Amino acid sequence: xxxxxxxxxxxxxxxxxxxxxxxxxxxxxxxxxxxxxxxxxxxxxxxxxxxxxxxxxxxxxxxxxxxxxxxxxxxxxxxxxxxxxxxxxxxxxxxxxxxxxxxxxxxxxxxxxxxxxxxxxxxxxxxxxxxxxxxxxxxxxxxxxxxxxxxxxxxxxxxxxxxxxxxx
Ligand SMILES: Nc1ncnc2c1ncn2[C@@H]1O[C@H](COP(=O)(O)OP(=O)(O)O)[C@@H](O)[C@H]1O
Ligand SMILES: [Mg+2]
Numbered sequence: 001x002x003x004x005x006x007x008x009x010x011x012x013x014x015x016x017x018x019x020x021x022x023x024x025x026x027x028x029x030x031x032x033x034x035x036x037x038x039x040x041x042x043x044x045x046x047x048x049x050x051x052x053x054x055x056x057x058x059x060x061x062x063x064x065x066x067x068x069x070x071x072x073x074x075x076x077x078x079x080x081x082x083x084x085x086x087x088x089x090x091x092x093x094x095x096x097x098x099x100x101x102x103x104x105x106x107x108x109x110x111x112x113x114x115x116x117x118x119x120x121x122x123x124x125x126x127x128x129x130x131x132x133x134x135x136x137x138x139x140x141x142x143x144x145x146x147x148x149x150x151x152x153x154x155x156x157x158x159x160x161x162x163x164x165x166x167x168x
Pocket of ligand 2: 051052071091118
């Protein structure tokens with residue numbers, strides 16, 4: 001797995017190339033070590049790009065490797081009991097009305113839980129600005145995925161730690 005940080009005066013994003021599914025899950029697991037209550041992580045990218053693989057790595061790092069992590073495509077949300085906070089894994093692909101997020105209690109989760117959200121753009125105006133965006137793109141020739149992480153200053157400090165650790 002290769003990692004790099006690009007910076008200019010206004011933004012700083014972190015780029016990772018995950019060559020295998022294990023790399024993608026490993027990035028999720030590494031990020032999980034830096035998670036804290038109230039974090040919102042938007043997983044972006046087309047179907048099959050690795051969003052659920054990343055979420056599975058993240059969840060299993062906190063809840064145990066044997067934790068079964070199904071794709072919440074039909075249930076919209078699966079809630080896990082991580083040691084320090086509730087952990088929400090959402091897949092909003094089938095969200096019909098953005099107001100339905102109130103019904104599943106997502107607003108409260110944004111404050112009290114750590115929330116991983118696939119298809120977060122379905123939230124429209126309900127998607128908070130304070131979030132980490134993790135964007136997945138497939139490579140044409142092989143199974144590797146380009147992953148771009150982009151967050152506010154609080155996230156950037158944590159991502160720098162992640163990149164530094166990876167370099168050692
Ligand atoms: N580098 C990689 N990272 C993540 N998944 C990969 C990778 N290479 C191949 N795959 C495969 O791509 C698929 C990703 O599926 P999934 O995570 O469910 O996608 P999404 O949730 O984005 O729709 C899995 O079948 C996985 O085995
Ligand atoms: Mg998925």
